[in-house]
Amino acid sequence: MVFSAVDGETGRRVALRRFFPFGSDGGGLQAEEQAAYGIGVKRLSEVIHPALRAVVTGGCDPVDGMPFLATEWVEGSKLSELLQKGALNPESAITLMKQALETSELLSQVLADDEVWVETAPSTIIIGEGGSERGVTFWISPFRWLNTGGARPGLLPLAELLEASMGWTGKKVGDQAGAGLGAWLRWLKTEGRTATIAQGRAALEAAIQGRLIKPTPTKAGPAKVPAAAAGPLVLRKPKTSWTGPVVIGLLVVTALSLGGLLYYQKQLKTDASEIDDSGETNVSKRKRKSPKSALPGDLAPPDAPKKDPVTEPERPSPPASEAALVAAANARASELSSEKANELELHNKRLKEIESKNGVFAPTDLELVELQVNKAVKVEGVLLGVGQSNSGKKGFLRFSTDIDPKLVEGKFDKLTKDPGLQDAALTALIGKRIRISGTVKVTRLPNFRRVQVDFPNRAAIEVLP
Numbered sequence: 229m230v231f232s233a234v235d236g237e238t239g240r241r242v243a244l245r246r247f248f249p250f251g252s253d254g255g256g257l258q259a260e261e262q263a264a265y266g267i268g269v270k271r272l273s274e275v276i277h278p279a280l281r282a283v284v285t286g287g288c289d290p291v292d293g294m295p296f297l298a299t300e301w302v303e304g305s306k307l308s309e310l311l312q313k314g315a316l317n318p319e320s321a322i323t324l325m326k327q328a329l330e331t332s333e334l335l336s337q338v339l340a341d342d343e344v345w346v347e348t349a350p351s352t353i354i355i356g357e358g359g360s361e362r363g364v365t366f367w368i369s370p371f372r373w374l375n376t377g378g379a380r381p382g383l384l385p386l387a388e389l390l391e392a393s394m395g396w397t398g399k400k401v402g403d404q405a406g407a408g409l410g411a412w413l414r415w416l417k418t419e420g421r422t423a424t425i426a427q428g429r430a431a432l433e434a435a436i437q438g439r440l441i442k443p444t445p446t447k448a449g450p451a452k453v454p455a456a457a458a459g460p461l462v463l464r465k466p467k468t469s470w471t472g473p474v475v476i477g478l479l480v481v482t483a484l485s486l487g488g489l490l491y492y493q494k495q496l497k498t499d500a501s502e503i504d505d506s507g508e509t510n511v512s513k514r515k516r517k518s519p520k521s522a523l524p525g526d527l528a529p530p531d532a533p534k535k536d537p538v539t540e541p542e543r544p545s546p547p548a549s550e551a552a553l554v555a556a557a558n559a560r561a562s563e564l565s566s567e568k569a570n571e572l573e574l575h576n577k578r579l580k581e582i583e584s585k586n587g588v589f590a591p592t593d594l595e596l597v598e599l600q601v602n603k604a605v606k607v608e609g610v611l612l613g614v615g616q617s618n619s620g621k622k623g624f625l626r627f628s629t630d631i632d633p634k635l636v637e638g639k640f641d642k643l644t645k646d647p648g649l650q651d652a653a654l655t656a657l658i659g660k661r662i663r664i665s666g667t668v669k670v671t672r673l674p675n676f677r678r679v680q681v682d683f684p685n686r687a688a689i690e691v692l693p
Contacts, residue, residue: 233298235284241301242284246294256293265295272368274599277334279327279364280346302365304357307393308350315395318407324353324393325409325432327364328386333425335368342424345369348385350392383420383428387413408435415440575599588663591627591635598679600668607636607681608663608692614654616642623649624680625657625664625689638664638689639680648686663690 233244248254257265269286276282281299288295307324310316316324328346335345346366347353356362390413391397394406403411412435416428423431434440582596589597591609613626625638640649647653666683683689 232301235298240284242298243281243301244296244298246289246296248294257288257295258293262288262293262295269297275335275368277331278362279331279366280334281365281367283368299367302354302356302362304354304362304365306351307353307355310355311350311392311395316393318394318409321390321393321406321409322432322436324364325386325390325412326429328366328389329425329429329432331366333429336425344381344383344385344425348389350389381421383416383423383425386428387416387420390416403440404438408438408440411435411440589636591637594634594636594679597636597668597681598670598677601670603668604665605668605681606663606665607638608661610659610661611657612659614651614658623654625654625662633678636679636681638666639669639682640684644685646685648689653686657689657691661692663692664688665690 229246231244231246233242234240235242249257266287269283273283273285281302284298284300286295286297328344328348331346332344336342345368347369352367354362354365356365390409394401394409396405396413401410401413403414412432415431415435416423419431420428431440578596578599582599585593585596587604588606588608591607597605597607607627609627611625611627612629615624615626616622617624621642623640623642625640626635627637628635642649664681664683665688666681669680669682671678671680
């Protein structure tokens with residue numbers, strides 16, 4: 229069940245989902261399950277990707293124990309509504325498939341289990357419209373995450389989504405249909421139950437480039453079962469003790485906080501000197517004015533003449549080595565697994581360091597404070613400088629004699645009438661050891677990022693002995 233709701237603290241509109249892990253008549257979660265679920269929601273809130281609804285909060289109903297999840301509200305049209313006007317063109321379908329694979333790969337890395345973790349029903353996928361910054365937006369699938377039972381289908385949900393999006397459901401599709409998507413659809417139906425996300429992405433690229441050959445028919449293997457120590461949070465009606473699943477849940481959700489770091493490794497190169505108060509570069513603003521390759525603009529008008537992708541004449545594909553394709557996909561999967569294992573180890577080390585800080589950080593703790601984005605922290609150090617933005621709207625308290633993105637800094641509203649935040653009052657603090665209490669804000673750019681503690685008034689600054 230999905231409700232439109234308002235966050236009482238921020239006034240933001242959110243989508244509130246209430247779901248039934250054991251069916252509508254199965255009851256809610258027990259106390260231990262609720263505790264594990266709460267930790268899972270906290271970690272999910274740190275997974276950031278523009279094609280995923282950000283998790284705001286979640287918990288369990290105190291009356292019946294039913295879990296709920298609040299995510300950001302995303303304006304746009306349901307994909308199912310757009311498909312009533314006509315099928316997607318191949319470019320739009322390719323964009324949709326790539327986003328589904330990318331977000332699933334991100335979630336698979338942090339959940340330590342390779343699956344399609346987003347919901348693939350067209351009615352759950354939102355497409356941004358008009359001036360929206362959003363393209364495709366997916367929901368994390370709560371039932372796959374909760375693992376309420378049943379065999380997992382691997383990549384097969386993507387085959388159903390592709391058929392629905394291209395109008396191919398129940399039709400025979402040639403390999404060259406949909407700019408090569410026909411070949412990928414056949415590959416999904418043959419290999420999708422056991423293939424990895426990395427192999428699916430490699431096969432999609434090969435299909436688009438006309439290099440995907442017909443796979444050797446094999447008998448479908450058993451559905452993948454995650455290892456007990458690395459699988460997702462398993463919720464089932466407890467008959468005895470729930471200690472085992474709780475421990476598993478704690479292990480898995482600790483890994484989830486890695487997700488917020490992954491997306492920002494893919495940003496475009498920009499001019500770091502052109503930054504305004506919002507943290508956006510003037511270069512990126514100019515680029516944003518040009519048409520973007522998002523789904524709404526790529527949708528073929530329903531009344532426009534277009535080729536039938538199903539009956540499109542087939543062109544011979546250049547010969548390729550199936551063994552080479554599989555080897556390349558496996559090599560890429562192994563590479564990703566090794567990289568993410570190292571990142572996860574480093575991240576867990578930083579989490580332990582954060583706990584040891586008890587909420588008070590030094591200006592040099594840039595990486596640790598960055599992990600606390602949107603959370604309340606305290607930063608303590610000797611104030612060495614006071615500055616402001618080019619527009620004069622934002623002021624900065626710096627623990628360095630220059631603008632050093634390697635140190636945490638304080639940020640406040642320069643236009644405030646608070647007498648304690650005027651130039652003379654702040655300059656008098658230079659050379660003194662202070663403690664700033666505020667909320668962590670991070671501006672990320674390809675060449676560097678700024679980690680700032682946003683504080684509201686002079687009362688948030690404590691002068692220390």
